[in-house]
Amino acid sequence: MTDTVLRVENLFKSFGALRATNDVSLDLRAGEIHALIGPNGAGKSTLIQQITGHLASDSGRVFLMEEDLAGIGPAGRARRGLGRTFQISSLAMEHTVLQNAVLGALGRRGHAMSFFKPVMKDVALLEAAHSALDQVGLAQHGAVRTADLSHGQRRQLEVAVALTLRPKVFLMDEPMAGLGLEGAQQMIGLLTELRNSAPILLIEHDMDAVFALADRISVLVYGEVIATGTPDEIRVNPEIRRAYLGDDVPL
Amino acid sequence: MSRETYLNIATLAVLAGVPLWAWMADEPFTITLATRAVIFALAGVGLNLALGLGGLVSLGHAAFFGIGGYAMGILASHAQSYTPLIEVPFVIEGTKSMIVIWLVAILASALAALAIGVLSLRTSGVYFIMITLAFGQMIYYFAISWPAYGGEDGLSIYLRNDFPGVNTLMPMQFFGLCFAILCLVLVGMNLLQKSAFGLALSAARQNETRVLSVGMEPYKLRLVAFVISGAITGLAGALFADLNRFVSPTMLSWQMSGEIMIFIIIGGVGRLFGPVIGAMIFILLEHVLGGLSEFWHVYLGALLLGIVLFAKGGVIGALAGREKAHD
Ligand SMILES: Nc1ncnc2c1ncn2[C@@H]1O[C@H](COP(=O)(O)OP(=O)(O)O)[C@@H](O)[C@H]1O
Numbered sequence: 125m126t127d128t129v130l131r132v133e134n135l136f137k138s139f140g141a142l143r144a145t146n147d148v149s150l151d152l153r154a155g156e157i158h159a160l161i162g163p164n165g166a167g168k169s170t171l172i173q174q175i176t177g178h179l180a181s182d183s184g185r186v187f188l189m190e191e192d193l194a195g196i197g198p199a200g201r202a203r204r205g206l207g208r209t210f211q212i213s214s215l216a217m218e219h220t221v222l223q224n225a226v227l228g229a230l231g232r233r234g235h236a237m238s239f240f241k242p243v244m245k246d247v248a249l250l251e252a253a254h255s256a257l258d259q260v261g262l263a264q265h266g267a268v269r270t271a272d273l274s275h276g277q278r279r280q281l282e283v284a285v286a287l288t289l290r291p292k293v294f295l296m297d298e299p300m301a302g303l304g305l306e307g308a309q310q311m312i313g314l315l316t317e318l319r320n321s322a323p324i325l326l327i328e329h330d331m332d333a334v335f336a337l338a339d340r341i342s343v344l345v346y347g348e349v350i351a352t353g354t355p356d357e358i359r360v361n362p363e364i365r366r367a368y369l370g371d372d373v374p375l
Numbered sequence: 376m377s378r379e380t381y382l383n384i385a386t387l388a389v390l391a392g393v394p395l396w397a398w399m400a401d402e403p404f405t406i407t408l409a410t411r412a413v414i415f416a417l418a419g420v421g422l423n424l425a426l427g428l429g430g431l432v433s434l435g436h437a438a439f440f441g442i443g444g445y446a447m448g449i450l451a452s453h454a455q456s457y458t459p460l461i462e463v464p465f466v467i468e469g470t471k472s473m474i475v476i477w478l479v480a481i482l483a484s485a486l487a488a489l490a491i492g493v494l495s496l497r498t499s500g501v502y503f504i505m506i507t508l509a510f511g512q513m514i515y516y517f518a519i520s521w522p523a524y525g526g527e528d529g530l531s532i533y534l535r536n537d538f539p540g541v542n543t544l545m546p547m548q549f550f551g552l553c554f555a556i557l558c559l560v561l562v563g564m565n566l567l568q569k570s571a572f573g574l575a576l577s578a579a580r581q582n583e584t585r586v587l588s589v590g591m592e593p594y595k596l597r598l599v600a601f602v603i604s605g606a607i608t609g610l611a612g613a614l615f616a617d618l619n620r621f622v623s624p625t626m627l628s629w630q631m632s633g634e635i636m637i638f639i640i641i642g643g644v645g646r647l648f649g650p651v652i653g654a655m656i657f658i659l660l661e662h663v664l665g666g667l668s669e670f671w672h673v674y675l676g677a678l679l680l681g682i683v684l685f686a687k688g689g690v691i692g693a694l695a696g697r698e699k700a701h702d
């Protein structure tokens with residue numbers, strides 16, 4: 125248990141009669157990529173939102189480095205080390221790419237109550253922002269208005285902002301969706317590097333990527349984790365093949 | 376330099392040039408009009424921080440304008456009647472010192488903004504508009520029914536208050552004082568827009584979730600912005616009361632809140648000089664059209680509608696184009 129960084133215990137969330145997450149428990153260990161897969165509407169994004177505190181859970185608990193996060197809001201959880209990306213990009217669209225990255229670096233610093241110093245001339249913030257943009261391949265696009273980015277570039281910027289936080293865990297909701305082949309390859313390379321700085325809970329639909337990257341995989345169906353295991357265990361599990369994988373993934 | 380910068384410099388030149396000309400041509404009324412524009416601009420600069428940068432549509436900013444006004448009225452009226460404000464537990468005298476009055480106006484309106492902000496910033500959208508409006512009206516009715524300071528009739532002050540080295544009763548000198556304050560506040564606001572706080576506050580306007588996800592609390596950012604915003608508008612209120620040597624509940628009315636917002640919409644929401652240009656145009660229309668027809672507000676309304684429909688960035692947006700991201 126010592127290398128467990130994030131632990132989720134018995135999370136529930138209902139929207140009316142719909143049980144979006146139903147008694148979900150899982151953990152994330154140092155150095156690993158733990159993929160969360162499952163059909164559309166299985167509750168994957170809901171689970172992430174519950175972990176980050178953007179959605180209040182009906183019940184259940186979340187621990188980060190053994191600290192119970194109950195009662196702590198999304199900002200507090202981010203400060204404690206939860207870095208996330210959104211399934212639908214969530215950025216300050218009027219700001220430039222660099223400004224979004226600086227915003228993240230500012231969050232890492234812990235306060236924005238500085239009123240007279242030009243933030244875009246703050247060397248430490250700029251360094252962190254530039255290095256994150258560099259890592260995701262947006263180094264050339266710092267001056268672009270975020271609204272003018274392509275869909276794929278926005279995904280990259282999401283990851284860059286999470287990087288500037290230097291979090292203890294990454295929670296990534298479909299970071300490769302819509303990236304294209306080359307972009308997806310780059311992202312896979314990036315995630316492989318990142319797992320060394322912090323473990324990643326990765327939601328991903330691309331099964332090639334999942335099976336290439338993940339150390340463990342959890343399968344979520346109708347809000348319930350029906351299995352957790354290594355890629356090899358998941359691959360051969362007949363129940364999962366029936367429920368989700370179908371014949372996409374060769375045995 | 377960007378087009379907007381040229382436009383801003385030209386605006387300041389006109390705003391300082393017109394009263395200078397009026398002074399030489401011996402037209403004190405024009406100087407008073409220009410002073411009015413400067414003070415309204417200052418009130419608008421205050422609101423623009425909340426509205427433009429923070430996205431907080433406050434319909435209660437007249438509260439701060441009026442509180443600043445009453446800070447002046449109450450202190451000066453006690454000074455002119457030689458009666459202390461309070462005697463127990465300790466004596467507080469009135470004052471004719473502008474500097475003291477400004478500080479009290481800033482402090483009082485900041486405290487009011489803190490109280491109103493704490494209670495209203497948990498809401499957003501139309502609820503926020505309604506709550507700020509309601510607080511504004513509450514203070515308005517309170518002033519009307521408070522006989523000690525004139526109630527509905529307001530308070531008259533015989534002489535303008537004092538500032539060291541300035542003859543404040545000379546229109547041009549009082550204008551200079553107000554203009555200097557406006558310039559100082561604009562410099563500060565320019566820095567603030569480009570600061571860490573400005574970046575985070577405007578990010579919270581664009582995307583609250585994003586700001587939360589990097590570990591910052593939009594509520595705190597907005598509360599600080601609302602307090603600074605209220606304080607600046609409060610300072611403008613103290614100057615306005617001194618300009619008129621009169622303060623009444625009208626300064627606290629929701630129409631006043633609306634006018635301050637109108638300056639910003641005309642000039643350009645979120646633009647540094649938006650409220651300055653807006654206040655100048657407002658005063659010009661009020662003066663020129665007001666002389667032609669009692670119904671000048673109809674034309675003002677038409678202008679406003681035109682801007683909202685066809686020039687979302689206000690006059691500055693139309694002349695200088697889309698705002699460049701601050702860098
Ligand atoms: N805010 C919400 N209100 C109501 N229903 C929601 C809300 N968010 C998600 N849902 C529903 O919960 C289920 C799980 O959604 P989601 O977590 O987004 O699934 P996934 O990310 O696995 O595709 C879906 O049926 C979705 O329609």
Ligand SMILES: [Mg+2]
Binds near residue numbers: 168169170211297
């Ligand atoms: Mg999802």
